[in-house]
Amino acid sequence: MKLYGSIEGGGTKFVCAIGNEQLEVVEKTVFPTTTPEETINEVIRFFKGKNISAIGMGMFGPLENRETHEKYGYITSTPKKGWGDADVVSAIKKELQVPVYFTTDVNSSAYGEYIARNKSVDGLVYYTIGTGIGAGIVLNGEIIGVTGHPEMGHVSVKRHPQDSEFAGVCPYHKDCLEGLASGPTIEARLGIRGEKVPLDHAVFDLLANYIAQACVQVTLTLRPTMIILGGGVMSEKLLAKVKNEFKKVMNNYVEITDLDSYLCLPAVAENGSATLGNFALAKNLL
Numbered sequence: 001m002k003l004y005g006s007i008e009g010g011g012t013k014f015v016c017a018i019g020n021e022q023l024e025v026v027e028k029t030v031f032p033t034t035t036p037e038e039t040i041n042e043v044i045r046f047f048k049g050k051n052i053s054a055i056g057m058g059m060f061g062p063l064e065n066r067e068t069h070e071k072y073g074y075i076t077s078t079p080k081k082g083w084g085d086a087d088v089v090s091a092i093k094k095e096l097q098v099p100v101y102f103t104t105d106v107n108s109s110a111y112g113e114y115i116a117r118n119k120s121v122d123g124l125v126y127y128t129i130g131t132g133i134g135a136g137i138v139l140n141g142e143i144i145g146v147t148g149h150p151e152m153g154h155v156s157v158k159r160h161p162q163d164s165e166f167a168g169v170c171p172y173h174k175d176c177l178e179g180l181a182s183g184p185t186i187e188a189r190l191g192i193r194g195e196k197v198p199l200d201h202a203v204f205d206l207l208a209n210y211i212a213q214a215c216v217q218v219t220l221t222l223r224p225t226m227i228i229l230g231g232g233v234m235s236e237k238l239l240a241k242v243k244n245e246f247k248k249v250m251n252n253y254v255e256i257t258d259l260d261s262y263l264c265l266p267a268v269a270e271n272g273s274a275t276l277g278n279f280a281l282a283k284n285l286l
């Protein structure tokens with residue numbers, strides 16, 4: 001029986017897991033993200049001697065996932081201290097001697113949602129709305145992106161008329177999608193941490209509008225089967241607001257027959273989409 005490894009590397013924590021042939025978690029650990037060297041050593045310690053056959057690794061980006069590139073396996077231009085230009089794959093490959101599939105956490109999540117739906121969705125878009133905003137796309141079973149991975153969290157959106165005073169928080173673009181609709185924008189607008197703001201607060205109407213604009217754009221660009229909205233900011237309440245805004249912004253230009261099965265929360269519980277995706281991507285390597 002083969003075992004597969006999953007590494008989900010986020011800005012604040014790393015989740016490592018071991019999965020069986022059925023891609024079920026048999027062992028899991030969570031530890032904080034510190035320096036690249038310390039964190040990667042912790043990853044290696046967890047997997048060492050566990051007899052895994054391959055690893056799927058989904059990391060916060062931007063990162064270099066083109067295997068032919070000299071910086072393959074590197075995090076590239078992140079504002080996260082110490083992680084810019086950090087090589088995160090080669091030590092794992094060297095120490096554990098297994099093939100590693102390296103991609104973004106959102107690509108892993110998109111793939112996990114595709115697996116959770118028994119590969120029945122031809123065009124699946126996964127957004128995470130959390131500390132940042134990112135997205136991954138699985139089209140006809142393949143993760144897309146030729147010269148790199150998608151960066152759909154940083155697209156431009158039209159300003160909401162009731163949000164004209166807010167500058168936006170993206171260090172690169174200020175008022176891109178992430179700059180206007182990620183979790184930290186709540187605290188930046190209200191001075192209260194996002195988790196403490198009631199879900200019926202009007203700030204979520206702004207977020208819903210921006211997220212809906214992104215969903216309309218990707219609908220018009222790709223015509224996918226469905227769009228999944230995950231991440232710590234998403235909730236049933238926010239999803240309902242996004243659907244309303246989506247209807248308004250789309251204005252029946254493209255017909256979506258069933259909005260409830262088009263815009264959805266993740267199928268995998270407890271933020272497990274990336275882990276499932278990583279197991280499957282690891283299995284694909286063999």
Ligand code: ZN
Nearest residue numbers: 154170173176
């Ligand atoms: Zn941006």
